[in-house]
């Protein structure tokens with residue numbers, strides 16, 4: 001059993017309104033301390049996420065880190081609005097050449113224990129499997145990019161090209177940072193919208209956050 005607190009990250013505090021704990025501030029990011037867990041807002045996007053996680057764990061000990069938040073589901077993923085899933089792996093879709101990603105440039109973005117990683121980063125298998133079975137959730141392929149899909153056709157092409165189920169803006173940076181620093185990382189997302197649908201009237205952020213609340217409170221045992 002882990003004795004160190006679980007580190008929880010979410011891009012914004014709007015994705016974690018249900019967490020109650022002792023407030024703290026980390027370089028302008030909101031944080032909370034609870035019994036057996038610490039939550040930190042990491043900011044939207046890859047640079048915010050990687051920098052915040054790396055800076056925060058530099059002087060604090062954690063073994064397990066869970067990124068959670070809302071996401072867009074690709075139409076053929078089998079996921080509906082309000083559904084949750086855990087990442088089996090994250091795809092960094094912005095790096096390298098259009099056809100071939102970083103392999104097309106001929107070098108990896110990360111090497112850990114002699115293994116090269118280009119655009120695909122696995123989440124920690126043991127931690128992810130434990131959460132899948134505890135929460136009864138599926139494992140899916142998550143894709144991360146800086147720009148959100150702006151129409152169904154763009155979303156469809158990305159999903160097909162990368163064989164991805166779900167789109168977000170932080171996860172690949174999180175997975176890469178966890179691999180690099182030797183942290184056991186898992187990622188839980190709730191579907192707030194269908195990727196490529198920009199009409200906010202069709203988004204269900206509250207429903208997605210309620211789904212996150214259900215699972216996160218089970219994880220931290222509240």
Ligand SMILES: O=C(O)c1cccc(C(=O)CC[C@H]2O[C@@H](n3cnc4c(=O)[nH]cnc43)[C@H](O)[C@@H]2O)c1
Nearest residue numbers: 011044070071072148149167168169170195196198
């Ligand atoms: O204005 C838009 O068209 C638009 C489209 C998608 C997402 C946004 C956001 O402001 C949310 C960014 C935030 O939430 C995650 N997220 C949620 N849905 C998606 C998505 O379909 N594609 C990418 N990211 C999504 C993301 O991880 C950010 O943290 C606005």
